[in-house]
Amino acid sequence: MTATANRVPAQSPARQRGLLGFNMLTGIILGVVGWWVFYLLGGLIQGYTNHGFSQTGQNDVQIMLGYLGGVIGFLGGLGFLNYPIQRMMGYPPNIPDHEVEEPGLGKYFRLTTDHKVVSQQYFVGIAFFFFVGGLNAMLIRTELLSPTTHVFGAQQYLTLVGVHGSMMMGMMTSGVLGPFANWLVPLMIGSRRMAFPRMESLTFWLLMAAGVVLITTVFFGGFQTGWTGYEPLANQGTAGYDAYLGFFGLVSISMTLLGLNLAVTIATMRAPGMTWSRLPIFCWSVVATAALMVLAAPMLTATLLMGISDRTLYTAFFDPGLGGSAYLWQNLFWVFGHPEVYVLAIPGFGIVLEILPVFARKPLWGYKIAVSGMLGVAIFSFFVWQHHLFVSGMNADLRPFYMLSTEIISLPTGFTFLAFMATLWRGRIRLTVPMLFCLGWAFNFLFGGISGVFNSDTPSDVTTHGSFFVMAHFHYTIMGGLLFSVMAAMYYWGPKMFGYKLNERLGKIHFWVMFLAFNSTFGPLFAVGFLGMPRRVVTYATNLTGLNDWVSVSAYVLGLSLLLFLFNMVYSWMYKRIPAEDNPWHSRSIEFQLPTPVPAQDFDEIPVFSGDPYPYGEALAPAGAEPATAGAY
């Protein structure tokens, strides 16, 4: 038995240089071709006519097949079919155990097995669709400047809300694991690669395909359901809803594979000495998140397939007239949906707790408590979903259970806060930009969590449900929580990932503008909700105009603060280009002991780990000095 076989070096750099070959351009071309071929074929298939949905007169079979053909063509053009075909012909698995340096920009537009390149692709790709979603938000707030319809009609408004919500939920799901976990995990555990590198790349390109599919909804009349896609409105709606189904279908597959890949990597590929109790806290947050992705996302896939088959195969899962039930969608959606909201929360915990010790110059307080908190949240999140249905016709006897289970989930969440505060306690705090964003995270997420308790309390949810209060709640947790932690991560790891410094002063301005504008936007929405303004309605009571205008103006400033960040990146990385130091924050964690930019192979040799992951203060490493023992790197 040879251990060295199959270890071919990464693909030769000379291959696939030009525009011809398997790359994004080919993918797009074949994607368009695939769409038309399948779309035209779909037109030939005649559906049954003895069924209610066919009365809408739209050919969903054709559209769904078009999406399928488009995605297959896109992935095929990127080269994702080559390896599976080779394997079918009996060629053995072939995974390079480390990468080799490849000059040029071509690698960013292709299937690549370098985890660092995939991370960068993720970052840019998600940022693009985030920008699209953000523009939608600005348009929504523009419409809400006045209590009557003035810019968009009701239909268009609802589509804007739906595309905004779906895009953000779908993209931000991978917003940490895509760009950061893919980059950090192989470095932090010393594995030099992900367990399944091609799958890693596939998750990215699937997500990009998904984003495009969602945008195409505008060609088919949009959809009116918001991101939750509730039946029966969904099936009464237009063909634009097919794009929703396709979008979340692709996102759910991407999510499952992303989680699986990360979980397997951490479970089986930790370098010698990297025991579970030495695993950096960020990796633990990835474990908890990945577990949710692996188990919950397939449920969404299944639910969407039911929705698709209702529209194409004339099943009636969600059609009450024919033995189905709209509540079935509501339940299945939230069985997935609540774990999903923790997919959006836990990675933030991980980032913040990872960064905190560096700027408090103290070991992470309560490592085990923090780990059990994150795992606890992950497990509990499967038992609370009906809190979304308190006033949506659920069996009233179930309310107390779900109320309790939801309120109990605040406990493990609290563990994270405990670790957060105790780590700061008597630390030697440096208020760098990443640290500011971590503190901002704590402030915002606290409000998010506390308002969650209002929602989970059935009596008070009767008033808050369906109102802007809920909207404010989840924006505090996701935008105030997750997005702030993503910003912390960008300022902290970004220069290491991309090789150049970010401007510190601009960073501080960005933080303060974003922090204030965020709170000024979403804080008043709690009040707006209490005052009875419902979500997803284009008009509102005239007495709420003042508050709404305030919110809209704040939202524009919030949007500007994100443009400021964009400007900082363009200015620092494309114009100024000051090379980032190897370890600008005097971090003790392993990725900062590597040179900047991190070499293609990560480590020349597999590292051996020893000791605690957060030895700050122990080896007398005062702030501002080189760490006393930096190890071999």
Added chain:
Amino acid sequence: MDAVSSGYQQEPHQWRLRSLSAGAKMWCGSTSGFMGAFLFAYFYLLALDPNHSWKIGKNVNPSGGLGVAIMAVFVLSGLLLWLGSRRPADEITTGVVAIVLAVVGIALQFVDYGVLGFGPYRGGYASVFYGWTAVFTLGALGGIYWMETSVAALWRARKNGFADTDEELLRVGLQSCALWWSYYVALGVLMYVVLYLV
């Protein structure tokens, strides 16, 4: 964290083996979530029975005999692959038979669709019936792909007497595939019991 070089330029061989089998186990978890949604739909619609439309009209019952036959073929396939993956001497033969059986199972499912006599719009039951069996068939196609690649790799490697090939990796690959496939078939048994026999 302190870290020193291990002196190993190549990653431990174990990593590849372990990530394959761990991956297969987690994939079983994902599959459970996926199938669980249909199980949930079945009991939810059965219990709720909106408009008394669980079964609309007469004869919304599939043939139990055909259901048992499909189930038996899949179980045999799973069992054979599982046993064969543990006996290097038979792995190719059992693998090929397991693939053929899976194809037969899918074919029988289509025969079943042909003779059913009720369409998917005939109530909650009919919807779950069609939806669930269809995705099961789709998953079985995925299973066939996985079995085929595992067996084909072993077959090709065997032709060269395992020169230049990592025999252990291929074997663990087949075993991981067998683990998932038998698990999948077990979920299928649950599905057939619920849909055809209950």
